[in-house]
Amino acid sequence: MSATKTSNTKTPETLVAFDDVSAGYDGIPVLRGLDGAVKRGDLLALLGANGAGKSTLFKCITGEVRPFSGTVRLHDLPRAKIAYLPQRSDIDPGFPISTFDAVAMGLWRKIGAFQGLKRDAEAEVWAALETVGVAGQAERRLGVLSGGQFQRAMFAQLMLQDADLILLDEPFQAVDLETADTLISLIAKWHDEGRTVIAALHDAALVRDRFPKTLILARETIAWGPTSEVLTSANLAKSGEVTAAWQDAELGLSGERARERVSV
Numbered sequence: 001m002s003a004t005k006t007s008n009t010k011t012p013e014t015l016v017a018f019d020d021v022s023a024g025y026d027g028i029p030v031l032r033g034l035d036g037a038v039k040r041g042d043l044l045a046l047l048g049a050n051g052a053g054k055s056t057l058f059k060c061i062t063g064e065v066r067p068f069s070g071t072v073r074l075h076d077l078p079r080a081k082i083a084y085l086p087q088r089s090d091i092d093p094g095f096p097i098s099t100f101d102a103v104a105m106g107l108w109r110k111i112g113a114f115q116g117l118k119r120d121a122e123a124e125v126w127a128a129l130e131t132v133g134v135a136g137q138a139e140r141r142l143g144v145l146s147g148g149q150f151q152r153a154m155f156a157q158l159m160l161q162d163a164d165l166i167l168l169d170e171p172f173q174a175v176d177l178e179t180a181d182t183l184i185s186l187i188a189k190w191h192d193e194g195r196t197v198i199a200a201l202h203d204a205a206l207v208r209d210r211f212p213k214t215l216i217l218a219r220e221t222i223a224w225g226p227t228s229e230v231l232t233s234a235n236l237a238k239s240g241e242v243t244a245a246w247q248d249a250e251l252g253l254s255g256e257r258a259r260e261r262v263s264v
């Protein structure tokens with residue numbers, strides 16, 4: 001990502017607004033009554049227990065999941081300007097693609113999927129591979145890379161996407177400390193360029209150190225604001241308890257009753 005973007009010193013404007021959003025699957029909400037706004041230039045950590053609804057929130061932003069009620073509004077943000085890195089478990093490791101070609105997919109929106117890469121574009125792909133330290137893996141199949149190499153390649157792809165909003169679902173899962181440092185530096189650079197980044201994470205210490213804003217989620221909002229204010233052990237404990245209570249309720253209820261329960 002080479003272009004210099006808008007300065008973070010501008011008055012922050014809303015990029016994504018959630019207005020009483022309920023969303024989920026098979027008629028059963030897993031996100032409930034979500035209100036709030038992501039500001040342009042935010043570096044926002046999304047914290048919550050397993051099953052708290054973090055991935056679902058991302059999918060509401062990308063449009064993959066449509067809310068049952070409420071609205072998700074994108075302000076001056078075409079979907080083509082959103083980059084989404086799902087959890088590795090959601091990416092098919094058997095997909096027959098080289099690491100080079102996977103990274104080059106980051107340029108698809110710019111040059112089209114079936115255009116041959118011109119020399120300039122090829123150079124961009126090599127530069128991205130080098131920046132994240134996996135140029136030596138370029139010819140290997142993406143699916144055989146180690147966890148850290150794979151995630152570095154995915155970040156190289158993100159670099160080429162030139163997105164305004166970057167959504168990262170547990171980006172440091174199964175990566176070593178050195179890789180995590182490299183990836184965190186890239187995130188910081190994107191933030192400095194004025195891009196908006198939301199990352200679902202489980203490491204509270206990392207969030208405290210590197211993420212100015214935090215949303216703690218448990219199917220509903222537990223807290224959302226400056227990390228120094230919202231990242232408290234009380235809020236984290238509450239997030240775990242509320243998520244567990246919702247999961248217990250779902251396990252104990254038939255689909256029809258669960259629907260009744262969450263609609264009150």
Ligand SMILES: Nc1ncnc2c1ncn2[C@@H]1O[C@H](COP(=O)(O)OP(=O)(O)OP(=O)(O)O)[C@@H](O)[C@H]1O
Pocket residue numbers: 025026030048049050051052053054055056057
């Ligand atoms: N495609 C789906 N169909 C049905 N239920 C789903 C689907 N995807 C997620 N869920 C359910 O929605 C709830 C929230 O899942 P989600 O993946 O959004 O949580 P998460 O906070 O990202 O969890 P994790 O930290 O484990 O990744 C879970 O109970 C999950 O089982």
